[in-house]
Amino acid sequence: MFASSMDTVRDTARNAGTLLIPMRFVWPYGGRSVFLSGSFTRWSELLPMTPMEGCPTVFQAIYSLTPGYHQYKFFVDGEWRHDEQQTCISGEYGVVNTVLLATEPSYAAPLANPEMAPGSSMDVDNDAFRRLVRINDGRLSEAVHSISEADLQCSRHRISAFLSTHTVYELLPESGKVVALDIDLPVKQAFHILHEQGIPTAPLWDFSKGQFVGVLSASDFILILKELGKRGSNLTEEELETHTISAWKEGKAYLNGRVDGQGRFLSRQFIHAEPFDNLKDVALKILQNQVATVPIIHSSAEDGSFPQLLHLSSLSGILKCICRYFRHCSSLLPVLQLPIFAIPVGTWVPKIGESNRRPLAMLRPSASLSSALNLLIQAQVSSIPIVDDNDSLLDVYCRSDITALAKDRAYTHINLDEMTIHQALQLGQDSFSLYEPRSQRCQMCLRSDSLHKVMDRLANPGVRRLVIVEAGSKRVEGIISLSDVFKFLLG
Numbered sequence: 001m002f003a004s005s006m007d008t009v010r011d012t013a014r015n016a017g018t019l020l021i022p023m024r025f026v027w028p029y030g031g032r033s034v035f036l037s038g039s040f041t042r043w044s045e046l047l048p049m050t051p052m053e054g055c056p057t058v059f060q061a062i063y064s065l066t067p068g069y070h071q072y073k074f075f076v077d078g079e080w081r082h083d084e085q086q087t088c089i090s091g092e093y094g095v096v097n098t099v100l101l102a103t104e105p106s107y108a109a110p111l112a113n114p115e116m117a118p119g120s121s122m123d124v125d126n127d128a129f130r131r132l133v134r135i136n137d138g139r140l141s142e143a144v145h146s147i148s149e150a151d152l153q154c155s156r157h158r159i160s161a162f163l164s165t166h167t168v169y170e171l172l173p174e175s176g177k178v179v180a181l182d183i184d185l186p187v188k189q190a191f192h193i194l195h196e197q198g199i200p201t202a203p204l205w206d207f208s209k210g211q212f213v214g215v216l217s218a219s220d221f222i223l224i225l226k227e228l229g230k231r232g233s234n235l236t237e238e239e240l241e242t243h244t245i246s247a248w249k250e251g252k253a254y255l256n257g258r259v260d261g262q263g264r265f266l267s268r269q270f271i272h273a274e275p276f277d278n279l280k281d282v283a284l285k286i287l288q289n290q291v292a293t294v295p296i297i298h299s300s301a302e303d304g305s306f307p308q309l310l311h312l313s314s315l316s317g318i319l320k321c322i323c324r325y326f327r328h329c330s331s332l333l334p335v336l337q338l339p340i341f342a343i344p345v346g347t348w349v350p351k352i353g354e355s356n357r358r359p360l361a362m363l364r365p366s367a368s369l370s371s372a373l374n375l376l377i378q379a380q381v382s383s384i385p386i387v388d389d390n391d392s393l394l395d396v397y398c399r400s401d402i403t404a405l406a407k408d409r410a411y412t413h414i415n416l417d418e419m420t421i422h423q424a425l426q427l428g429q430d431s432f433s434l435y436e437p438r439s440q441r442c443q444m445c446l447r448s449d450s451l452h453k454v455m456d457r458l459a460n461p462g463v464r465r466l467v468i469v470e471a472g473s474k475r476v477e478g479i480i481s482l483s484d485v486f487k488f489l490l491g
Helices: 009-014 149-164 187-197 218-228 237-242 245-255 279-289 315-326 369-378 399-413 421-427 451-458 482-489
Strands: 021-027 034-038 050-052 055-065 068-076 079-081 088-091 094-101 131-136 139-144 201-206 211-217 293-298 308-314 383-387 393-398 465-469 476-481
Touching: 021 034, 021 068, 021 094, 034 055, 149 279, 149 315, 187 201, 187 218, 187 245, 187 399, 201 245, 201 308, 211 218, 211 293, 218 245, 218 369, 218 399, 279 293, 279 308, 279 315, 279 482, 308 315, 315 451, 315 482, 369 383, 369 421, 383 421, 383 476, 393 399, 393 421, 393 465, 399 421, 451 465, 451 482, 476 482
Parallel strands: none
Antiparallel strands: 021 055, 034 068, 050 055, 068 079, 068 094, 088 094, 131 139, 201 211, 293 308, 383 393, 465 476
16 A cells, blocks of 8 residues: 655645746737736846737737736837736836736636536637637727537537447457556556557456456556655555556555545446447547546457457547548538637637636746656646747657656656656657657647647547647647547537
């Protein structure tokens, strides 16, 4: 059994410079040259703002702030200005705008209102959902997009009908391999296998019960490494050599409080599907249980004995089926023509005044590996954009990257607080090509890209998320994942 629980994001915040909250500052009133300055630059630096794509009178700058209270102003064509439409006060520097960022930002997704897709992290009302920005006579205005609420619901209905009438059997490849692990296998050996086979997860087989009982994933390895890094932890490097998967799962259940009245641990229900389950049910299983894959199990016996592991289904495979089916009749789904910035999908850098959005977690290459692992677990995300001082995308750190530390037992001689993300990525660079080629790790898209284009790219093998960047500068504006798309499509 393991003695203590994992660190929280609050621990990350104590490490100066590791927790930053990107904010988008917008000056929508035109100008030839526009700059931003504020208390976060000690009023000694002018940050250039750039026109938004397709909106030359709207200037923006993305700047990462530490939690707390900040003041700011705009320097427009040689004159200091403030935005009267945002919160402002009079102070030492005249009238200034202000923003307050919570010292302990919540990474939990906000509750969806009736007009939002469940699980969406964007608060977009039904009218704004159908509006796009356009320029008339050099002035900013809003135009109603051609899609109606009826078209939106029609698109969702057709996708739902397709998924409900097609089965998991269509996901099965003509040939391939699936890897399962025995629960009595030592944890160390199990993660070596994940690394060598280039897979982030594997179903678990219990020989005594004659059935599959769970899944071992990269998240388990993260939690184990965090245990190793704790002083006073009951788990030592020597014990990891013999500690079985079964023992780890039992210890994890105690840590999470999954015990009955007699102190016996309660195993989680094994989430799986059968070949003739419909695709919609499988997609909902993945979303509702917050898992990356669902094992496809088949047994010819009525009592379910002698089960066969056929495949690991994922949202990527289901999305590929949707794209293939509607490829030559996309007009049946008018929602696919909408640009992604106009729909409630993905997690975006919040604008000033949008305090109801959760922050988009980003880190610098110099941040510790420990801070990255804390965010991956606590924020319940699969990846974190790694950005430079201008918030331009450099790389992405994913949960599955952690298995690279199994190579040559690297985990035995590293300190999670001392190793940087840059060093961790360099250590694992030979592993990227196994299950996620480096060229696919940093797949990017623009806010103006259509949902159809985004879906096509997410349906490619190995592409699990797209980072939304500003054209040219590659400044991160948001991130959109497979689960984001399905939450929206299924309404």
